[in-house]
Amino acid sequence: MTASIGAITVPRYARTADEAVNRAQETLDGAKRRRAGSFSLWRPNVERDAQRRVNIRVTDEIVTALNERRIVTAFEPVVEARSRQPAFYECLVRMEQDGGQALLAPDIVPVAERLGLIRLVDHRVLELRSPNSRPRRTCGSASISHPTPRWTRTGGLRSNR
Numbered sequence: 001m002t003a004s005i006g007a008i009t010v011p012r013y014a015r016t017a018d019e020a021v022n023r024a025q026e027t028l029d030g031a032k033r034r035r036a037g038s039f040s041l042w043r044p045n046v047e048r049d050a051q052r053r054v055n056i057r058v059t060d061e062i063v064t065a066l067n068e069r070r071i072v073t074a075f076e077p078v079v080e081a082r083s084r085q086p087a088f089y090e091c092l093v094r095m096e097q098d099g100g101q102a103l104l105a106p107d108i109v110p111v112a113e114r115l116g117l118i119r120l121v122d123h124r125v126l127e128l129r130s131p132n133s134r135p136r137r138t139c140g141s142a143s144i145s146h147p148t149p150r151w152t153r154t155g156g157l158r159s160n161r
Helices: 017-034 046-067 105-114 118-128 149-154
Strands: 005-007 039-041 071-079 086-096 102-104
Touching: 005 017, 017 039, 046 071, 046 086, 046 105, 046 118, 071 118, 086 105, 086 118, 102 105, 105 118
Parallel strands: 005 039
Antiparallel strands: 071 086, 086 102
16 A cells, blocks of 8 residues: 655645645645655746646636637538539637637637636537527538547537538
8 A cells, every 4th residue: 555645834835725735636646646655745836836827817718708608610611622612611619809809729629628628618519509509601511620539439510411
């Protein structure tokens, strides 16, 4: 039997009980990743704290965009090489921002996956593509441009053909 330990010096590095527990848990996770039966003491890390602030800001942006219905789909034709006619339309996810700008899926999906928000984004895309939704453009079939592992296992969206 082994025991891994994650510890923090209180009150030096934690002012509240919640902060102490969260940091001790974070340190314990790191100790477990190194090897079973290890000890790790929490230390301040400027890069980690900066990344945590960015994660909080991005999480807030994604959740706000979901609540304000600013996660939208855009249709991109996939053209048949010989005829140069659209074979079908790919359904792409976008996050509209102030000023008319839109963040593309590569800017949204990896962050949403890392922060545990991808199911909410997936649900919104499904909601937009449900039979009761009114697409801005008719398309023969749709696919998610950046499928998450869950989409891959369940087969993603089905063809409308």
